[in-house]
Amino acid sequence: MNNFKKLEEEELRGSPLPPRVARDVNQNLGVLRFISNIIELYMPKVAELFVSLSGGNMNSEGTPPNLDADENGYIVKKHPEPPLD
Amino acid sequence: MSKFLENKISDEELVKLYLETQSDVYFNAMYSRFSKKIYSKCLFLLKDQERAADATQDVFMKIILNLGKFSGKSKFGTWVYSITYNYCIDLIRKNKKQRNLFDNELDSIAEPIQDVSDAELLEIKVSRLKIILNKIPEGDKIVLLMKYQSDMSIKEIAESLNKSESAIKMKLKRAKHKAYLMHQELFVN
Incomplete structure (x- = not known):
């Protein structure tokens, strides 16, 4: 061990790391986890709110029941199904 | 565990x-x-x-x-x-x-710099080293700590401080020289 590293060890022996640092770091980490959980939980709801405010609807899946897509991918009106015999 | x-x-x-x-x-x-x-x-x-x-x-x-x-x-x-x-x-x-701690005005002045070997620097007593490091400029102290305490390479120091490798080599050379001079001044003469 060189003299620079010995100096570092001596410094630590002279003034050890205060225990409050560990406590504060853990508290900060807890706050961060709480915020990230909140974001994870409510972010989809916020996105949904913006979509609905702009007139859209995130709950509908695919095209509405009276519409269909043709072979080129264009939305067209569904043909009424032929009556069953 | x-x-x-x-x-x-x-x-x-x-x-x-x-x-x-x-x-x-x-x-x-x-x-x-x-x-x-x-x-x-x-x-x-x-x-x-x-x-x-x-x-x-x-x-x-x-x-x-x-x-x-x-x-x-x-x-x-x-x-x-x-x-x-x-x-x-x-x-x-x-x-x-x-x-900027690393663009010292005095560094730009052309002064003869003695090449101080690592061995000369590393054999300084710990108690003296502490005094010396607290007397030299902050920038010099930091590069010496990065190199000899944290075992960082010239390339790693350069990347960390956003400087060129040649600038760090020169800074380190000057820092070693200043530490050596300070040692001579305080403990030898």
Whole structure:
């Protein structure tokens, strides 16, 4: 061990790391986890709110029941199904 | 488990495990490996226990928040100490209202620099070294600590301080020279 590293060890022996640092770091980490959980939980709801405010609807899946897509991918009106015999 | 974490897992593996699991066990292992050294560096540079404790806390949060950016190009310890030094440099700059600790006006003056070997520097007694480091300019002290205390290569120091490798080589040479002169002045003559 060189003299620079010995100096570092001596410094630590002279003034050890205060225990409050560990406590504060853990508290900060807890706050961060709480915020990230909140974001994870409510972010989809916020996105949904913006979509609905702009007139859209995130709950509908695919095209509405009276519409269909043709072979080129264009939305067209569904043909009424032929009556069953 | 803690003994296993203390001895068997490399720092890089520990980071990987923490990122995968976000487990407190791995976080605590990282904290116990690095917190004391971070504090020691902050204390030596900031010279105030309260400020050093606050800085250690901030540096640790910075590390956790940026853990995903650790590329693994360097050792994890080197990355951690690089963040620590840069954080302290910013605090010293703000405190002294000095824009750049590494562009010393005196450095641009052409003065003969004696080539001081590593052996000459490393044989200085610890008690004397502490006094010498506290008397030379902050920028010189930091490059010496990066090189000889944190085992950072010239390339790693250059990347960390955003300087060229040749600038760091010259800075290190001057810092060693200043430390040597200070030793001569205080303890030999």
